Amino acid sequence: MNKQTQTKDLASISEEACGWIIKLGEGPNSKEDIQALKAWMARSPKHRIELIEVSRLWDGIDDMLREEILSPESVHDNGSTIWDSIKRNAVVAASVAVVFLFAQFVGKDTATPAPAFYTAALGEQKTVSLSDGSKVILNTDSQIEVLYSAKFRNIRLLRGEALFDVEKNKDRPFQVYAGTGVVQAVGTIFSVFLDKSNIEVTVSEGSVELSTFSAAPQALSPGISDNGQPLSLAKLEVGHSAIFNHVVEKLEFLDLDVIEDKLAWQTGTLVFKEQALEQVIKEISRYTKLEFVLSEQDVRDLKVTGYFYTADIDKLLSAIEFSLGIDVERSDRGIVYLSKAKQVNNQE
Numbered sequence: 001m002n003k004q005t006q007t008k009d010l011a012s013i014s015e016e017a018c019g020w021i022i023k024l025g026e027g028p029n030s031k032e033d034i035q036a037l038k039a040w041m042a043r044s045p046k047h048r049i050e051l052i053e054v055s056r057l058w059d060g061i062d063d064m065l066r067e068e069i070l071s072p073e074s075v076h077d078n079g080s081t082i083w084d085s086i087k088r089n090a091v092v093a094a095s096v097a098v099v100f101l102f103a104q105f106v107g108k109d110t111a112t113p114a115p116a117f118y119t120a121a122l123g124e125q126k127t128v129s130l131s132d133g134s135k136v137i138l139n140t141d142s143q144i145e146v147l148y149s150a151k152f153r154n155i156r157l158l159r160g161e162a163l164f165d166v167e168k169n170k171d172r173p174f175q176v177y178a179g180t181g182v183v184q185a186v187g188t189i190f191s192v193f194l195d196k197s198n199i200e201v202t203v204s205e206g207s208v209e210l211s212t213f214s215a216a217p218q219a220l221s222p223g224i225s226d227n228g229q230p231l232s233l234a235k236l237e238v239g240h241s242a243i244f245n246h247v248v249e250k251l252e253f254l255d256l257d258v259i260e261d262k263l264a265w266q267t268g269t270l271v272f273k274e275q276a277l278e279q280v281i282k283e284i285s286r287y288t289k290l291e292f293v294l295s296e297q298d299v300r301d302l303k304v305t306g307y308f309y310t311a312d313i314d315k316l317l318s319a320i321e322f323s324l325g326i327d328v329e330r331s332d333r334g335i336v337y338l339s340k341a342k343q344v345n346n347q348e
Contacts (some may be wrong), residue, residue, distance in 0.1 A: 017050040115147040133167035161193040182211040202241040271309045277302040
């Protein structure tokens with residue numbers, strides 16, 4: 001018998017074992033039912049073992065099985081059995097059976113489920129609550145891949161920016177993969193922004209460790225070993241902000257009020273304090289389909305200070321136009337031109 005046939009036979013036995021668990025849970029079961037189950041178990045050691053293994057997926061059911069089926073006193077005259085107490089949980093048993101059978105047929109370990117994906121659209125902020133109590137806030141046009149198990153918590157930032165509020169659990173490392181970089185935390189709050197090949201990390205609570213791979217991992221898995229072990233780069237504490245890829249390109253300490261301004265996007269707000277218009281426009285571009293053209297260096301260098309809402313780009317542009325005294329022209333093609341205000345000659 002080849003391996004494929006053996007796997008198919010085992011799946012069939014598993015399906016039948018789950019069927020028996022559900023049937024016994026529905027009860028009451030007659031003497032004939034119990035005798036039929038015993039006959040089924042007697043077909044081979046695999047049948048007996050599989051029924052016991054399936055029963056263990058439900059707390060306490062294997063002890064009941066041992067008392068009810070494996071003992072000589074398993075059948076009562078009135079046909080009732082201790083399986084009647086299982087009837088209340090028949091739906092739970094059915095759910096367990098489905099999960100078990102799925103694992104058998106696809107040949108995967110149920111401890112490593114398929115990853116989940118979460119996305120925030122352009123201009124949107126989205127909050128994702130994870131099964132361990134951790135929380136992720138996605139910024140505009142961002143996407144994460146989440147893979148959890150009993151031993152690890154892995155997340156990959158596929159694009160954009162996210163803030164991670166991590167529930168403490170030293171036995172389950174919390175790791176965020178972005179590009180070639182890895183950010184590991186136990187219980188902390190930090191943001192990760194994937195900007196092309198660079199990863200920007202800002203820590204507002206706790207600490208994180210930065211590592212890097214030689215190349216971006218192709219799959220999110222427990223070991224992620226396709227590129228070997230990651231190289232440790234640095235440890236960041238509260239207030240630290242770093243930009244890294246294969247090395248740490250920039251590391252600075254920020255006051256908490258600066259961090260609050262930097263992460264104000266969580267509430268749909270952008271805060272600028274004496275920042276060059278060129279940098280401001282670059283940030284605004286992340287929240288809209290509009291394209292911006294700044295033709296003159298003098299305009300690019302103009303300083304911007306203010307609080308703006310990402311949901312109202314037109315109002316933001318009007319405020320910049322008024323405060324800086326520049327011309328903002330919008331074309332039908334979705335292009336916005338920012339230039340020096342035209343001089344008006346007053347002739348008498």
